[in-house]
Amino acid sequence: MTADKDPVTGGVMPARGVSRRTRLDSWVDRYATRTHGMTASEIRALFAVASRPEVVSLAGGMPSIDGLPLASVADSVSRLLATRGASALQYGSGQGDPVLREQICTVMALEGIQAHPDDVVVTVGSQQGLDLVTRIFCDPGDTVVCEAPSYVGALGVFRAYESAVVHVEMDDAGLVPEALRHALASAAARRAPVKFVYSVPTYHNPAGVTLTAQRRTEVLDICAEFDVLLVEDNPYGLLGFTGEPMRAMRADESERVVYLGSFSKTFAPGLRVGWVLAPHAVREKLVLAQESATLCPPTMSQAVVSTYLAEHDWCGQIKAFRELYRERRDTMLAALTEHLPAPVRWTRPDGGFYVWVQLPEGLDAQAMLPRAVTARVAYVPGTAFYADGLGSRHLRLSYCYPTPERIREGVRRLAGVIAAEVELRETFGASLPPGAGAQHTYERPGPDQS
Amino acid sequence: MTADKDPVTGGVMPARGVSRRTRLDSWVDRYATRTHGMTASEIRALFAVASRPEVVSLAGGMPSIDGLPLASVADSVSRLLATRGASALQYGSGQGDPVLREQICTVMALEGIQAHPDDVVVTVGSQQGLDLVTRIFCDPGDTVVCEAPSYVGALGVFRAYESAVVHVEMDDAGLVPEALRHALASAAARRAPVKFVYSVPTYHNPAGVTLTAQRRTEVLDICAEFDVLLVEDNPYGLLGFTGEPMRAMRADESERVVYLGSFSKTFAPGLRVGWVLAPHAVREKLVLAQESATLCPPTMSQAVVSTYLAEHDWCGQIKAFRELYRERRDTMLAALTEHLPAPVRWTRPDGGFYVWVQLPEGLDAQAMLPRAVTARVAYVPGTAFYADGLGSRHLRLSYCYPTPERIREGVRRLAGVIAAEVELRETFGASLPPGAGAQHTYERPGPDQS
Numbered sequence: 001m002t003a004d005k006d007p008v009t010g011g012v013m014p015a016r017g018v019s020r021r022t023r024l025d026s027w028v029d030r031y032a033t034r035t036h037g038m039t040a041s042e043i044r045a046l047f048a049v050a051s052r053p054e055v056v057s058l059a060g061g062m063p064s065i066d067g068l069p070l071a072s073v074a075d076s077v078s079r080l081l082a083t084r085g086a087s088a089l090q091y092g093s094g095q096g097d098p099v100l101r102e103q104i105c106t107v108m109a110l111e112g113i114q115a116h117p118d119d120v121v122v123t124v125g126s127q128q129g130l131d132l133v134t135r136i137f138c139d140p141g142d143t144v145v146c147e148a149p150s151y152v153g154a155l156g157v158f159r160a161y162e163s164a165v166v167h168v169e170m171d172d173a174g175l176v177p178e179a180l181r182h183a184l185a186s187a188a189a190r191r192a193p194v195k196f197v198y199s200v201p202t203y204h205n206p207a208g209v210t211l212t213a214q215r216r217t218e219v220l221d222i223c224a225e226f227d228v229l230l231v232e233d234n235p236y237g238l239l240g241f242t243g244e245p246m247r248a249m250r251a252d253e254s255e256r257v258v259y260l261g262s263f264s265k266t267f268a269p270g271l272r273v274g275w276v277l278a279p280h281a282v283r284e285k286l287v288l289a290q291e292s293a294t295l296c297p298p299t300m301s302q303a304v305v306s307t308y309l310a311e312h313d314w315c316g317q318i319k320a321f322r323e324l325y326r327e328r329r330d331t332m333l334a335a336l337t338e339h340l341p342a343p344v345r346w347t348r349p350d351g352g353f354y355v356w357v358q359l360p361e362g363l364d365a366q367a368m369l370p371r372a373v374t375a376r377v378a379y380v381p382g383t384a385f386y387a388d389g390l391g392s393r394h395l396r397l398s399y400c401y402p403t404p405e406r407i408r409e410g411v412r413r414l415a416g417v418i419a420a421e422v423e424l425r426e427t428f429g430a431s432l433p434p435g436a437g438a439q440h441t442y443e444r445p446g447p448d449q450s
Numbered sequence: 451m452t453a454d455k456d457p458v459t460g461g462v463m464p465a466r467g468v469s470r471r472t473r474l475d476s477w478v479d480r481y482a483t484r485t486h487g488m489t490a491s492e493i494r495a496l497f498a499v500a501s502r503p504e505v506v507s508l509a510g511g512m513p514s515i516d517g518l519p520l521a522s523v524a525d526s527v528s529r530l531l532a533t534r535g536a537s538a539l540q541y542g543s544g545q546g547d548p549v550l551r552e553q554i555c556t557v558m559a560l561e562g563i564q565a566h567p568d569d570v571v572v573t574v575g576s577q578q579g580l581d582l583v584t585r586i587f588c589d590p591g592d593t594v595v596c597e598a599p600s601y602v603g604a605l606g607v608f609r610a611y612e613s614a615v616v617h618v619e620m621d622d623a624g625l626v627p628e629a630l631r632h633a634l635a636s637a638a639a640r641r642a643p644v645k646f647v648y649s650v651p652t653y654h655n656p657a658g659v660t661l662t663a664q665r666r667t668e669v670l671d672i673c674a675e676f677d678v679l680l681v682e683d684n685p686y687g688l689l690g691f692t693g694e695p696m697r698a699m700r701a702d703e704s705e706r707v708v709y710l711g712s713f714s715k716t717f718a719p720g721l722r723v724g725w726v727l728a729p730h731a732v733r734e735k736l737v738l739a740q741e742s743a744t745l746c747p748p749t750m751s752q753a754v755v756s757t758y759l760a761e762h763d764w765c766g767q768i769k770a771f772r773e774l775y776r777e778r779r780d781t782m783l784a785a786l787t788e789h790l791p792a793p794v795r796w797t798r799p800d801g802g803f804y805v806w807v808q809l810p811e812g813l814d815a816q817a818m819l820p821r822a823v824t825a826r827v828a829y830v831p832g833t834a835f836y837a838d839g840l841g842s843r844h845l846r847l848s849y850c851y852p853t854p855e856r857i858r859e860g861v862r863r864l865a866g867v868i869a870a871e872v873e874l875r876e877t878f879g880a881s882l883p884p885g886a887g888a889q890h891t892y893e894r895p896g897p898d899q900s
Contacts, residue, residue: 025731026705027679030645032611035586038738062541070535078528085520089718091512124574124722124744131743135610136485153745160585160742161482195480229477255476268539270749272574281475288488292610293581294574295603298748299720 033140037159041384050378056410058397059378061205061353063265067320069312076307084303092299094291095283096122096275100306104275107309108261111237112251115277121286122297126235126262126274130157132293133231133258133276136285137195138163145183146198147175149356149385149394151205151233154198158387164192165387172347174211175199177218184226196229196258202246203236203352206385206396210246210350220253228256235262235274238318240351241326255279263305265353266318271301325353328399328407335408339415341422346397353400356382358393359418362425365395368417377413483590487609491834500828506860508847509828511655511803513715517770519762526757534753542749544741545733546572546725550756554725557759558711561687562701565727571736572747576685576712576724580607582743583681583708583726586735587645588613595633596648597625599806599835599844601655601683604648608837614642615837622797624661625649627668634676646679646708652696653686653802656835656846660696660800670703678706685712685724688768690801691776705729713755715803716768721751775803778849778857785858789865791872796847803850806832808843809868812875815845818867827863 050057080088095101101117108115123129130153138144140162146154148167158165166187169179180197187194199219201211211219223230232249240246250259262274276286290297308314332355336346343360357379359365366381382394397414399407500507530538545551551567558565573579580603588594590612596604598617608615616637619629630647637644649669651661661669673680682699690696700709712724726736740747758764782805786796793810807829809815816831832844847864849857 027729027732030587030679031735032585032587032589032592034589035735035739038586038735038742040734040738065539066536068535068539071532074528074531074535077531078524081524081527082521085518085524086516087720089515089518089720091714091719124748127745128743135482136488137480137482139482139484142482153742156742160739195482229480264541268750269541270537270539270753272744272746272748272750279477282477284490285481285485285488288490289485289610292488292603292606293578293743294722295577296722298574298722298751300718300722300751300754301748303720304750 034160034162037162047378050373055373055376055378056402056406056413057378058399058402058407058410058414059380060401061398062401063269063321063353064324064401065268067324068268068317072312073304073308076311077304080303080307088300088303090299092296092302094296095287096120096297097299097302097306100273100302100309101275103306103309104261104277107238107266108248108250108259108277111234111245111248113248113259113277114251115254119277119280119283121276121278121283121290122302123274123276123290124294124297125264125269125272126233126260126276127153127157128272128293128297129260129274129276130154130231130233131160132286132289133196133260133278134158134161134163135289135293136282137229143187143192143194144196144198145180145187145194145228147200147204147207149206149382149391150198150387151200152380152384154233155385155387158198163195166194167386167388167390170204170207170209172209174201174204174209174215175219177215177222180219181222181225184222184228188226194226194228196231197223198231198233199249200233200236201249202234203239203349204354205236205352206354206380206382207356208347208349208352208354209356211249213247216247216249216252220249220256223256229258230256231258231260233260235260235265236352237261238266239322239325239353241322241329242350246351250277258282266321267305267308267314271304272298273301273305322351325351325400328402328404329355331404331407332397332399332411335411339412340418341415343422344418353398355397355399357395357397359395360422361393363418363421364392366392368421371420372414372417375413375417377410377417379414484610484612487612497828500823505823505826505828506852506856506863507828508849508852508857508860508864509830510851511848512851513719513771513803514774514851515718517774518718518767522762523754523758526761527754530753530757538750538753540749542746542752544746545737546570546747547749547752547756550723550752550759551725553756553759554711554727557688557716558698558700558709558727561684561695561698563698563709563727564701565704569727569730569733571726571728571733571740572752573724573726573740574744574747575714575719575722576683576710576726577603577607578722578743578747579710579724579726580604580681580683581610582736582739583646583710583728584608584611584613585739585743586732587679593637593642593644594646594648595630595637595644595678597650597654597657599656599832599841600648600837601650602830602834604683605835605837608648613645616644617836617838617840620654620657620659622659624651624654624659624665625669627665627672630669631672631675634672634678638676644676644678646681647673648681648683649699650683650686651699652684653689653799654804655686655802656804656830656832657806658797658799658802658804659806661699663697666697666699666702670699670706673706679708680706681708681710683710685710685715686802687711688716689772689775689803691772691779692800696801700727708732716771717755717758717764721754722748723751723755772801775801775850778852778854779805781854781857782847782849782861785861789862790868791865793872794868803848805847805849807845807847809845810872811843813868813871814842816842818871821871822864822867825863825867827860827867829864
């Protein structure tokens with residue numbers, strides 16, 4: 001059984017081309033309209049190749065969980081099953097375990113959030129949180145405003161609910177407030193119903209930038225001015241490389257912010273335990289949506305997380321993760337500086353998993369990907385992070401999973417690929433097909449993220 | 451923290467009335483149209499009371515998992531985490547673990563199904579399977595045809611996707627083929643797009659009846675005649691009380707049937723591991739929908755199920771469950787015969803969890819529920835199982851969770867409540883408000899399920 005890695009999650013993808021049955025889809029005229037927007041990425045087949053061990057993948061977003069105290073977690077879980085197995089394996093609350101919801105409030109307190117466990121809904125990873133939030137708010141054609149670029153999984157959800165996505169530019173200080181104001185005013189003028197602003201303000205995926213404290217206030221003020229909800233997606237908030245955790249936007253505004261949290265990066269993604277903290281009335285709708293979607297989130301996973309938080313030094317573990325990722329970030333930035341020539345630019349993340357790279361003018365990251373894979377390095381082309389087909393001059397590199405040694409080697413290979421592309425373009429110039437990589441424009445000049 | 455039991459799953463419900471904040475919903479004008487259909491059941495508050503230990507709940511659908519070999523499961527899981535924890539806790543495939551999908555095919559083979567693991571998608575319980583199937587097929591206003599009555603969780607999903615539900619009558623032999631033909635012909639005449647027929651053919655929830663082998667063929671033929679997909683929901687198929695497992699409808703038709711399976715009743719619901727077996731092209735859409743909904747189903751839960759199937763006598767455990775539930779079914783039927791007077795009728799299930807009771811004319815199960823709870827017995831009123839408000843003369847009793855002693859006591863209490871209702875009605879007759887319990891009519895005479 002071939003285990004192909006998903007380009008985004010790094011998870012195992014279904015084997016391709018192994019089915020003996022090649023047939024037309026006899027139900028093709030029966031699908032819902034939303035289903036026509038669900039298409040497998042064109043780069044998926046390529047990533048099947050990229051998952052070979054000789055390829056350095058700087059594409060995946062898998063956390064590096066080898067450092068978890070697995071033997072000790074195994075002991076806790078064993079004791080949990082032996083002593084409370086009948087409840088840990090039984091149906092639970094649609095809202096999630098009350099004890100875990102209290103613990104989640106303790107976790108969020110690290111980011112300055114004061115919350116009541118009643119306002120927390122446990123979800124099947126924060127991906128499902130995003131799905132449920134979009135489900136309760138978005139009719140087809142409704143508008144969601146989000147950063148440019150934006151988390152590919154969020155764009156997939158918005159597409160699945162047939163939402164219209166309006167991208168707003170970012171720079172090194174995160175979402176540009178004036179651009180947000182402009183986008184919301186423009187939507188209001190068009191009478192386009194903006195259901196929420198979706199943002200990853202801290203250690204952005206894929207851009208690697210963080211919204212400054214001052215801008216957080218401005219963004220919240222703008223949301224208030226336009227009476228729009230803000231969805232703060234914060235899976236990386238505790239994985240900063242310097243000082244105290246960044247104060248969450250939800251810490252300063254409880255009635256206008258829906259906060260998405262996750263244990264996928266601070267503990268383990270395979271449990272699929274995330275949460276939504278929402279204003280009370282919204283929370284009630286989310287619970288009803290959760291019951292319809294799954295009856296209840298996995299009880300066993302919740303019990304494992306709850307036990308882990310109660311019995312292990314989870315803060316110490318997060319500190320260990322931070323150090324691990326900081327070393328890898330440092331390695332990647334040093335390798336980029338060493339190997340990549342001046343016209344290439346990149347962001348310098350203070351936390352999280354990703355570096356966002358801008359290629360020299362004329363280069364197209366998606367067109368270049370097959371050559372990169374041939375050179376045994378993989379990344380995610382920037383277009384994946386835009387709903388509008390832009391981003392072709394960008395690519396996302398992740399340093400979360402590969403070892404420092406592999407990171408160095410991967411960047412070295414990537415540099416070779418880029419240099420060859422630049423040379424090709426310099427030699428043949430305008431006779432080459434025009435790169436789709438022309439700089440995009442939003443309502444203000446494009447981002448400068450290097 | 452009060453732990454209220456959900457009337458349907460038996461799971462813990464969010465505590466009611468404990469929030470100190472009573473406020474209006476400032477986002478009430480922002481929700482999607484679908485969200486207006488998501489309302490908490492009126493009987494929910496009542497069930498908060500019904501969850502008190504002195505009340506015998508014949509309402510919940512919780513499996514009785516006390517009999518699981520928890521110590522030995524704990525050992526397996528501990529070994530799993532200690533030796534393969536880094537992969538069991540990591541992101542996995544959106545389609546589900548390949549090894550588990552092979553094991554699922556082995557499980558389905560017990561019902562005569564020959565399937566390829568490629569065509570299986572693992573879901574967060576079969577509830578999520580239903581959610582994803584509806585998601586990919588149903589636009590708002592599309593029609594789903596299902597039994598009368600039908601699984602309350604399915605009706606919730608159809609409502610969440612704004613589907614129109616057409617109920618088709620059942621009798622003791624399950625769905626009535628002629629009524630199905632009539633309903634499909636009628637929908638075709640109205641040009642209403644029927645996206646699928648949803649059925650629980652085996653040990654029906656809530657009706658407790660099973661579609662006969664001959665009718666299975668007829669129903670499949672009718673679906674072929676009208677070129678409609680059949681969704682076969684089969685969580686109880688291996689929990690029959692006599693002889694070999696019933697042959698699944700999917701065993702005789704692979705291209706027109708989407709099959710939903712679950713480990714919630716044969717192993718443990720708290721893992722939330724179910725699956726969908728679908729025609730190949732449909733499966734591809736389901737995987738994309740799953741990735742959008744959760745990235746991947748819980749890896750850890752899948753590993754636990756996979757390990758359990760590999761290392762434990764799961765067939766022996768299912769046999770033990772069958773014997774346990776058969777004893778409880780026998781107890782309930784004997785108690786019903788002993789305590790309930792002639793005008794009350796009920797079904798006699800050959801497997802599964804439920805008995806469907808028809809009250810004497812003029813009685814209303816929902817109106818009677820507060821008096822039942824006062825008499826310390828709870829059930830689910832029949833209206834929960836109809837999309838159209840009918841079913842008020844019926845109620846569902848479950849024998850899966852309470853001990854035989856509690857079942858006997860619960861039925862005895864229920865009999866007292868019904869007798870008092872009958873007496874009240876005989877004494878005051880027509881001066882009472884008319885019971886909503888008038889027999890409903892579909893396109894043929896109503897069901898006879900006693």
